[in-house]
Amino acid sequence: MRPSAAVSSLLFVLSVLAGAAIGVVMIGTGEGHDPLAFAVPFGAGILVGVFLAASVKVVAQWERMIILRLGKFHALADPGLRLLVPIFDTPIFVEMRVQTVDVSRQQAITQDNVPVLVNGVIFFKVVQPEPAALQVENYRQAILRLAQATLRDVVGKLSLDELLSHQERLESEIARNVEAASRAWGLHVEAIKLEDIDVPEELKKMMSRQASSEREKRATIIKAEGDRQAATALAEAAATMAQSPGAMQLRVLQTLDGLGPSSSNTVVLAVPLEIVETFRAYVASTQRRN
Secondary structure (H helix, E strand, C coil): CCCCHHHHHHHHHHHHHHHHHHHHHHHHHHCCCCCCCCCCCCHHHHHHHHHHHHHHECCCEEEEEEEEEEEEEEECCEEEEEECCCEEEEEEEEECCCCEEEEEEEEEECCCEEEEEEEEEEEEEEEHHHHHCCCCCCCCHHHHHHHHHHHHHHHHCCCHHHHHHCCHHHHHHHHHHHHHHHHHHEEEEEEEEEEEEEHHHHHHHHHHHHHHHHHHHHHHHHHHHHHHHHHHHHHHHHHHHHHHHHHHHHHHHHHHHHHCCCCCCCCCCCCHHHHHHHHHHHHHHHHHHH
């Protein structure tokens, strides 16, 4: 119930009760039981109640009231208690809070001829009550139709990849275009948010395969880069060990230590060729002496 409706009802009831009370008093103080002694004040109370109920309006904090006098704009009423001239004045209440309008699923064709289904929501508010009430029949319906047409136009200027990867750009461009067109109606667009962008199922499967291929390619590149770095590190380690013979022996000892004390491990030690050649030369020299 509107605040003005509650006040109007209260004034009507009080006027009727006052008329009835006056009628009772007149019957009590008068001679006889004249029906008009009660009916006249009671009817007058009803008429006064109807007049007050039609005259008194309460404008809430979140709205404004446009007053039309004999069909022409007369005044803009701010929040509070306001009085109208019955029959001559017509009130129009305009909502000033932020309002939301759902944009149903719209089919649009992207720049690369891909059909998509897009839906969203508009956040807007009235900043000028007079044009919103007098220059457009239904500003909520008007801004909805405007947003739907603008959505199709903007989507048609973008490719599918741009549509999916630059959603904020799409939202801001739609909001900017709708704001420019609805400013004459006294409206301000706070934001337009896209809730869902639906593409055909076959295209979804192709996009999934493409994404999977991209991930496999990145994994292959990362693995190849890791192998290259490992080969470079091994080459540097081999060069260091070649320059320092003791480093190779230390590496062998570290490897043997890492095998652990378990008896199930079988360790095979390969004798370096240098030791074998030295041993052969020693045996040959010994045989020549003999």
